Amino acid sequence: MDQILGQVLRNAVWERLDMLADLxxxxDSPALLSAARSELPRLTQGWRVMLSAHEPDERGDCPTCSTRWHRCKAPCSVWQVAHDHLVAGGLAHFQDSRRVRRLRRTAGTAATGSSVPDQTSARRSAASPTGRHALTGGTGR
Known part of the structure; x- marks a missing residue:
């Protein structure tokens, strides 16, 4: 049951991100302004919550990414991705997001042996081997 709920949650998040990218x-400009005013504060707060969970502890390890047997030194991959997308890459990632989404949609799943264009697609394909929205009944447009 937890796997089904997890997949529904992941699908809902992917759909929301796709909707925002499409928007x-x-x-048009008035719709963008309205969306920016409502969505940007929510997105920035979400990043803040997620990043605070990955703040290094007193040993310089990420407490979320570390396990009992393997310590993950800061900055962990979450902080690296945050920096890449929010600081270093800035608009470069934004400009290519539509092309990458199209590639994800047309690429086959990892189970069919098709190439996957990025790590996000690989995670999505692995999480949903029978289709992007198999459990929610969506078609992905």
Whole structure:
């Protein structure tokens, strides 16, 4: 049951991110302004919550990514991705997001032997081997 609920949660998040990216690319100025005012504070707060869970402890380890047997030194991959997308890459990632989403949609799952364009697609394919929205009944547009 937890796997089903987890997949439903993941699908809902992927759909929301797709919707926001589509809005950024296709909406008119008033719709963009309205979306920015409502969504940007939510997105920034979400990043803050997630990053605070990955703040290094007194030993310089990420308490979330570390296990009992393997310590993960800061900055962990979550902080590295945050920096890449929010600071270093800035708009470069934003400009390619639509092309990457199309590639993800047209790429086969890892189970069929098709190449997967990025790590996000690999995680999504592994989590949903029978289709992107197999449990929610969605078609992915």
């Amino acid at each position: 950024a690319h296709e909406a």
